[in-house]
Amino acid sequence: MDKEEKHLIHELVAKYTLEPELRDIFVEGPSDKNLFDWYLKENKCNDVAIFDINTVNVPAALIHHYNLRSDDNSGGNRDRVIVLSLELEKQLKERIKYLRCIADSDFDCLLGKKYDSYYLLYSTYTCSDLCFCHLVTIKKLFSTFGIYPKCGIEAVINNIENVLQRLFVIKAANEALEWEMGWIDYTKCCEIDNELIKFDIQSFVDRYLSNSSRLKNKMQFMNKYHELSKITVIDGKCKIHGHDYFDLMAWYVYSCIGKKGNHYRDPDVIRAIIFSATQSEFIQDKEPFSSLKTIYAIP
Secondary structure (H helix, E strand, C coil), rough: CCHHHHEEEHHHHHHHHHHHCEEEEEECCHHHHHHHHHHHHHHHCCEEEEEEEEEEEHHCCCCCHCCCCCCCCHHHHHHHHHHHHHHHHHHHCCCCCCEEEEEEEHHHHHHHHCCCCCCEEEEECCCHHHHCCCHHHHHHHHHCHHHHHHHHHHHHHHHHHHHHHHHHHHHHHHHCCCCCCCCHHHHHHHEEECCEEECCHHHHHHHHHCCCCCCHHHHHHHHHHHHHHHCCCHHHHHHHHHHHHHHHHHHHHHHHHHHHHHHHHHHHHHHCCCHHHCCHCCCCCCCCCHHHHHCCCCC
């Protein structure tokens, strides 16, 4: 949608003031729109309209007012969703029962930056996608590729999530320090040994910092890393990025089955397979799905 076609926030306020029974949801992007559209229709809830935040004009100045970011490369869409929810809370005189905005928790579980709004739903994990990464689903994924590790699939999953949690804290340290370092390929520091991934974190950190001319600040970075590593969260998936999960899972599958698995190296392919193998009851008790179930009276 072109900029001139985007809805202005005050137009949305007028719309919901005049039509308070509308059942609308605003999400971060097209993939989220498809995801929640599937969930609602799967549960026979067909009268809810889902909108990509890119259909709304959320001014950069307003985003900065809330100390959030407008840069698309730095979670800009997520922050736009949050700002929209805050402005709806501020400008609507009466609460609109069936209006919601959905945002990924992202680093907020670790860094404690969550915003509060009646209209805002956060994901239980760093993103809604991770709700689909259920043990039963991953076992099915591995079986599909004929991967039967002698150490057990649960041991492999725990190993993968451990690597992902360390990567997440590295990213969180960059976020907390506000260094805005560009991400690099971490799989070059990974290898499989006895069916498990060995991640050379020191080598990766050196490469990561060097890529942004920050190697001289390594001690400061590692101090922040260790500080954030000590923070306890309710679930390990609150310290994992969704894209990294599918990316590392794709790398592991590819590494196990060899060149014939080239087309499975794409994390979007693995994501689609995992989504397709997931039953809706696996995600019912996780946010934002749990709240959606209550708000829209899904049986």
